[in-house]
Amino acid sequence: MKHSFTPKGVCASKIEFELTDGNIHNLAFTSGCSGxxxxxxxxxxxxxASRVVSLLSGNTCGFRSTSCADQLTLAIAQAQRKEREAC
Structure with missing residues (x-):
């Protein structure tokens, strides 16, 4: 299932990805540090997805208390909740 998330407190303005059988595919960020x-x-x-969350959760960027990677973990958690609710 395709998911879209609006991150907060980071340079990226959107995170999009597919969650298929618990795995992340076709991840794309809009704006932010391209490379x-x-x-x-x-x-x-x-x-x-659970591995991505365990690796990236809590990652910070400069003076911020979050990062694009940390926001990705929030996006994954939201996507997992939505998929559970859809069942």
């Missing part, structure tokens, strides 16, 4: 976010998308492609 770093493309690298994150490449690294997590096909990875179990």
């Amino acid at each position: 770093n976010l493309k690298a994150i998308a490449t690294l997590v492609e096909g990875m179990e």
